[in-house]
Amino acid sequence: MIQINAHYLKLKASYLFSEIAKRVEAYQQQHPDAPVIRLGIGDVTRALPDACIHAFHQAIDEMAEDRSFRGYGPEEGYAFLREAIAENDFKARGADIGADEIFVSDGAKCDTGNIQEIFDINTRIAIPDPVYPAYLDTNVMAGRTGAYHDGRYEGIVYLNGNAENGFIPDLPAEPVDLIYLCFPNNPTGATITKDQLKQWVDYAAANKAIILFDAAYEAFIRDDSLPHSIYEIDGARDVAIEFRSFSKTAGFTGTRCAYTVVPKSLMAYTATGEAHSVHGLWNRRHSTKFNGVSYPVQRAAEAVYSTAGKAQMQELVNYYMENAALIRKEMQALGHTLIGGENSPYIWVATGADSWSFFDMLLENAGVVCTPGAGFGTCGEGYIRISAFNSHENVTAAMSRIRQALKS
Amino acid sequence: MIQINAHYLKLKASYLFSEIAKRVEAYQQQHPDAPVIRLGIGDVTRALPDACIHAFHQAIDEMAEDRSFRGYGPEEGYAFLREAIAENDFKARGADIGADEIFVSDGAKCDTGNIQEIFDINTRIAIPDPVYPAYLDTNVMAGRTGAYHDGRYEGIVYLNGNAENGFIPDLPAEPVDLIYLCFPNNPTGATITKDQLKQWVDYAAANKAIILFDAAYEAFIRDDSLPHSIYEIDGARDVAIEFRSFSKTAGFTGTRCAYTVVPKSLMAYTATGEAHSVHGLWNRRHSTKFNGVSYPVQRAAEAVYSTAGKAQMQELVNYYMENAALIRKEMQALGHTLIGGENSPYIWVATGADSWSFFDMLLENAGVVCTPGAGFGTCGEGYIRISAFNSHENVTAAMSRIRQALKS
Structure with a gap:
């Protein structure tokens, strides 16, 4: 009888990013006209460098x-x-x-x-x-x-x-x-x-x-x-x-x-x-x-x-880092303690609530997807990760929506 | 102390294709003006289909x-x-x-x-x-x-x-x-x-x-x-x-x-x-x-x-299968028992000698690289694999060289 590698059964059932995808999909089915802005998965959005x-x-x-x-x-x-x-x-x-x-x-x-x-x-x-x-x-x-x-x-x-x-x-x-x-x-x-x-x-x-x-x-x-x-x-x-x-x-x-x-x-x-x-x-x-x-x-x-490639890559990095600076500024202005975003595309924000509740609140009230810190381990509880990988337009819009949601 | 996965030590020291590469390199250093024809590793040689x-x-x-x-x-x-x-x-x-x-x-x-x-x-x-x-x-x-x-x-x-x-x-x-x-x-x-x-x-x-x-x-x-x-x-x-x-x-x-x-x-x-x-x-x-x-x-x-892709792929396959037919015909004419080459790009030839000796002989006397059957397991001893992946010109030349080498 062919037996499975039983160690696989120890794995937590749900992978972080599939759980996020599930919740986002549920939200979108309920709000088909409210496009979400994704600052969750750390995926780049801009074209490959010309070189x-x-x-x-x-x-x-x-x-x-x-x-x-x-x-x-x-x-x-x-x-x-x-x-x-x-x-x-x-x-x-x-x-x-x-x-x-x-x-x-x-x-x-x-x-x-x-x-x-x-x-x-x-x-x-x-x-x-x-x-x-x-x-x-x-x-x-x-x-x-x-x-x-x-x-x-x-x-x-x-x-x-x-x-x-x-x-x-x-x-x-x-x-x-x-x-x-x-x-x-x-x-x-x-x-x-x-x-x-x-x-x-x-x-x-x-x-x-x-x-x-x-x-x-x-x-x-x-x-x-x-x-x-x-x-x-x-x-x-x-x-x-x-x-x-x-x-x-x-x-x-x-x-x-x-x-x-x-x-x-x-x-x-x-x-x-x-x-x-x-x-x-x-x-x-x-x-x-x-x-x-x-x-x-x-x-x-x-x-x-x-030479061209280096310059183009730097331009790409700079672009995302401008987003990071904006996210830092806005979240700090809203009274959140945070780290990251100065030498990295991720901003790690103390939520003052549990991670998944804050995730759900941002999704529900702002239509913005972040990543709940608890998905990265027990020490991530109470934090969310915001990714700077998106267009300036989307990041600006997301921050404006978050401002509204958190102030209301 | 960091320990290695000791199972790696059970592996045979030399991977088949690295051993072949070593012998071919040695041959080429001794015969810099005699280009070898490679019918060893099963690697394709023709361009990607246009589609x-x-x-x-x-x-x-x-x-x-x-x-x-x-x-x-x-x-x-x-x-x-x-x-x-x-x-x-x-x-x-x-x-x-x-x-x-x-x-x-x-x-x-x-x-x-x-x-x-x-x-x-x-x-x-x-x-x-x-x-x-x-x-x-x-x-x-x-x-x-x-x-x-x-x-x-x-x-x-x-x-x-x-x-x-x-x-x-x-x-x-x-x-x-x-x-x-x-x-x-x-x-x-x-x-x-x-x-x-x-x-x-x-x-x-x-x-x-x-x-x-x-x-x-x-x-x-x-x-x-x-x-x-x-x-x-x-x-x-x-x-x-x-x-x-x-x-x-x-x-x-x-x-x-x-x-x-x-x-x-x-x-x-x-x-x-x-x-x-x-x-x-x-x-x-x-x-x-x-x-x-x-x-x-x-x-x-x-x-x-x-539609175009299917036709082009078929043309590629046909091309290599013409090589296979030629290899079969030539090796049989030389008195070798063989299988393969009718529904596969590989021809498996009984050598009448041990695999590596026959490999060395083909390399030395014909400048042709095949794969010794013994490299695929004990049951491969006494055989070589010839691959049909090459140009018609090279396969024709290789067969002519092999004919000379085996007849002499």
């Missing part, structure tokens, strides 16, 4: 001729893209990362979800709260947790974020092996300083732990003193894997391209302490279960690093 | 304007593609598969590798020999096998293919829960009749087993009596998952699009026998660890089902 469009078309023209056609590419990505990444995203910032340490993929969601496979089933996992749900769910599926109750899974070391620590969790009190960190943070928009990040790198080095650093939102950093990459921190090459994406920075959510950095000096161990290259393990995983990113998509991603 | 190119460009133009831009799409694929697939690949052949049972992905390699995750770790697995290595490797990584020795992993039920059974394995003698089948077969090119496939479906139904049916090469079937899909067999909806790909049929190896069919009536069980929908499990896995296929790529794949 990417141009490169994309050009690559498709290559695929139209036998002599320039490309079949299977290297699973880890074409050298042209890996070299552009290493040069621009790392070496230019003084981070010592080589092109051969970069694995191009079709999404940071896939990579952050798949990475746990190469580690032992009994790995002690530290995960922030609030957090992007996929880190947790993929470890539940793998069987690294016990049951779910009171908003938490047994067997996970939760790193609490709250108003007191500014949503920068403290170092874990008990020993852990694998630590998920995300800065600029999703969902809170919190950022980490180099000094703070150095403490995590030192902790990992002292404990032979590995940090999984999700930097999908680094392009939104405005404060020059903040690190864009964990590899700007001394010693990080020996303790960290970094995840990046073109999704939010260059509008690739529907085009799909991302990458993961696994330094060759990063080691993990057998039970008897024998060191193995994590790069080698990930390479084996990646080449066995993945067949590379679409060639034209890789050419479009490469164009992000052209 | 796909046209749709691809058009979709990119949509991504260039805010008003038609697409961000995150549905993880399971856009309805336009899923509906075209259900209509053309299934309903048109009398197979009762709905659009909502289709999960679009970026590759059959990913799907056939990932599918095992949703089943129990103690699942008894039956895998053919010879076989596409990824089925086996992904189960090794997951920890479903013991050690590797004498060419086989402990804990796997191997289904032997050989000259006696025409490389259609017999039903397993011991009980199994999950069965990998691939027809038209990679690497042997063997095909299965409806009556033969019905025996497997009946076996699975009787044993509450699930069949993982890899039909990536169905477009190469010429014999109208052969099934293109397992769902042409009565009862298969309740026992089978099918994998398909646009890679070989429409030249998408570098463009990346595939799909997996999980019928809603397919069940797997808890240890106590409670039935769960496999569709629900796969949906959860797919939406947690994957973020959908690039929108323009899905539009290009949809175009395969247009």
Whole structure:
């Protein structure tokens, strides 16, 4: 008899974003003439940069001729893209990362979800709260947790974020092996300083732990003193894997391209302490279960690093950051405490009520969709996340509606 | 201390295709002026069909304007593609598969590798020999096998293919829960009749087993009596998952699009026998660890089902099948027993010597790269796989070189 992976039964029945979609749909059926404005899911809304469009078309023209056609590419990505990444995203910032340490993929969601496979089933996992749900769910599926109750899974070391620590969790009190960190943070928009990040790198080095650093939102950093990459921190090459994406920075959510950095000096161990290259393990995983990113998509991603592409990407980021500034200003004027939105596209707002009630109230009274903080973990209760990914017109209209709703 | 997934250490050190690449590189360094002809890796060589190119460009133009831009799409694929697939690949052949049972992905390699995750770790697995290595490797990584020795992993039920059974394995003698089948077969090119496939479906139904049916090469079937899909067999909806790909049929190896069919009536069980929908499990896995296929790529794949697209795809398939016919004729004329190449792009040739020696001899004396059968399992020893994916010119030249080499 074929048996299921019973760990799946531990998963909370409803995924955050499907629950939101359900409530929005119900609202729209009751109010067919009241269009909602979505500041919920962190999805970009503006067209791909011209430089990417141009490169994309050009690559498709290559695929139209036998002599320039490309079949299977290297699973880890074409050298042209890996070299552009290493040069621009790392070496230019003084981070010592080589092109051969970069694995191009079709999404940071896939990579952050798949990475746990190469580690032992009994790995002690530290995960922030609030957090992007996929880190947790993929470890539940793998069987690294016990049951779910009171908003938490047994067997996970939760790193609490709250108003007191500014949503920068403290170092874990008990020993852990694998630590998920995300800065600029999703969902809170919190950022980490180099000094703070150095403490995590030192902790990992002292404990032979590995940090999984999700930097999908680094392009939104405005404060020059903040690190864009964990590899700007001394010693990080020996303790960290970094995840990046073109999704939010260059509008690739529907085009799909991302990458993961696994330094060759990063080691993990057998039970008897024998060191193995994590790069080698990930390479084996990646080449066995993945067949590379679409060639034209890789050419479009490469164009992000052209002179025109850089300027266009910056313009896109600036556009969304103007929205973020407006959201911050308006919500503060309404008396809400908040963080984020200065170096990140997310604004994390204290609601003064429980998250889902505030979500429902905003939907019902303002026709605006946000994300309830409680959906990101127990520490998210009492907060909502507002996303800056929308048009100026929609964000302005949403803020005006929210003003009306909250004042009435 | 962070520990590795020790199951990775059981994997054979060298992946088949990397070993081939190493030997070809060594040969080329010694013979810089003798260009090799590659009939090894099954990669297509001809341009994408015009209909796909046209749709691809058009979709990119949509991504260039805010008003038609697409961000995150549905993880399971856009309805336009899923509906075209259900209509053309299934309903048109009398197979009762709905659009909502289709999960679009970026590759059959990913799907056939990932599918095992949703089943129990103690699942008894039956895998053919010879076989596409990824089925086996992904189960090794997951920890479903013991050690590797004498060419086989402990804990796997191997289904032997050989000259006696025409490389259609017999039903397993011991009980199994999950069965990998691939027809038209990679690497042997063997095909299965409806009556033969019905025996497997009946076996699975009787044993509450699930069949993982890899039909990536169905477009190469010429014999109208052969099934293109397992769902042409009565009862298969309740026992089978099918994998398909646009890679070989429409030249998408570098463009990346595939799909997996999980019928809603397919069940797997808890240890106590409670039935769960496999569709629900796969949906959860797919939406947690994957973020959908690039929108323009899905539009290009949809175009395969247009009138022009169908004709162009057929022309591509015919082109490669002319190569297959030539390879068959030439190798038979040289006195080799073979199968495949009539309803598949692969020709499986008895070498009369061990596989790697014959591989080395063809490389050294003819400058032609094939794939040694032993790389696909112990039952592949004594065979090579020749691929029809190349230009007529190259295949003709390769056959002429092989003729010279084998006659001398």
